[in-house]
Amino acid sequence: MYIQPDTIHWDEERYRGDAYAAFAFACVVVDVDVDIDTGEVRVTDLVAALDPGKAIHPVMVEGQLEGGVLQGVGYATIEEMKTEDGRFVNDRLATYIIPTSLDAPQIKTVLVENPYSGGPSGAKGIGEIPMDCPAPAIIAAIHDATGVWLDELPATPERLLAALSS
Amino acid sequence: MISFTVNGKHVSVDAPGARRLLDVLREDLGMTGTKEGCGEGECGACSVLIDGEVVNSCLVAAGQVGGCEVSTVEGLERNSELAPLQRAFIEFGAAQCGICTPGMLMAAQTLLQRNPDPSLEDVRTAIGGNLCRCTGYTKIIEAILACRTQSS
Numbered sequence: 001m002y003i004q005p006d007t008i009h010w011d012e013e014r015y016r017g018d019a020y021a022a023f024a025f026a027c028v029v030v031d032v033d034v035d036i037d038t039g040e041v042r043v044t045d046l047v048a049a050l051d052p053g054k055a056i057h058p059v060m061v062e063g064q065l066e067g068g069v070l071q072g073v074g075y076a077t078i079e080e081m082k083t084e085d086g087r088f089v090n091d092r093l094a095t096y097i098i099p100t101s102l103d104a105p106q107i108k109t110v111l112v113e114n115p116y117s118g119g120p121s122g123a124k125g126i127g128e129i130p131m132d133c134p135a136p137a138i139i140a141a142i143h144d145a146t147g148v149w150l151d152e153l154p155a156t157p158e159r160l161l162a163a164l165s166s
Numbered sequence: 167m168i169s170f171t172v173n174g175k176h177v178s179v180d181a182p183g184a185r186r187l188l189d190v191l192r193e194d195l196g197m198t199g200t201k202e203g204c205g206e207g208e209c210g211a212c213s214v215l216i217d218g219e220v221v222n223s224c225l226v227a228a229g230q231v232g233g234c235e236v237s238t239v240e241g242l243e244r245n246s247e248l249a250p251l252q253r254a255f256i257e258f259g260a261a262q263c264g265i266c267t268p269g270m271l272m273a274a275q276t277l278l279q280r281n282p283d284p285s286l287e288d289v290r291t292a293i294g295g296n297l298c299r300c301t302g303y304t305k306i307i308e309a310i311l312a313c314r315t316q317s318s
Contacts, residue, residue, distance in 0.1 A: 093206070
């Protein structure tokens, strides 16, 4: 049975209170190379800082962060779930392309520990947050490099060339 | 009967020639160290060595390995001791969900045998056919680079 810690206050009837008890914080900075002839975007370096509360197992926290940000890089640059008549068109690894070791940027992680009293041993959840930052960072970096804002993901060569020529 | 060696041991299996080597290893021989990822040659999780070459065992028919030397992840340890590369994977946190790990180890071990002092780019290229969704490759690459002088 779930027992709410004393430090969290949530009113189930009125839906008021601490809906998200432990806000995690993260920040990502990227370097991108943009080929303005082909429209190819390559993320070369990525630095990710994360507040995991207390890092119970620092190596695994770093690993979660590194893996999550690379999924975010894929989401921003190459990964796209295409559907047709309600079915996935690219439903396999031959057609749904994810980053390989040759596509992955150099990833550096920084853990900024800020133990949270309501979490186990001071920890916060870190499953989701690594994926949130790379796409906005990459789109901003592409803007920095080219002057165009892309408003659709992923930043494929086709989309970038179209934006550059308009 | 198809006869070949697995990690130095002679084996004979009564399997149809078109049966996938992956299934022969996992189901007929009970060696479940080799994993199935995509089953279509894209992800590299099922990587094994045939006569020293890294191959996707999901794409190899059993009939093709007659007389060959097959090496799997089970063959990396020596006298019940993990190989340096396996210890490095543990130490650096290079395995998360673990499905890519056996294939990564086979690809990395082959690289280190051929080139004991590979560059970062050599390592990235050597595991370029092995997809990992958990680690961002960072700790896998660190673990392989840490074994540069330990391997011969």
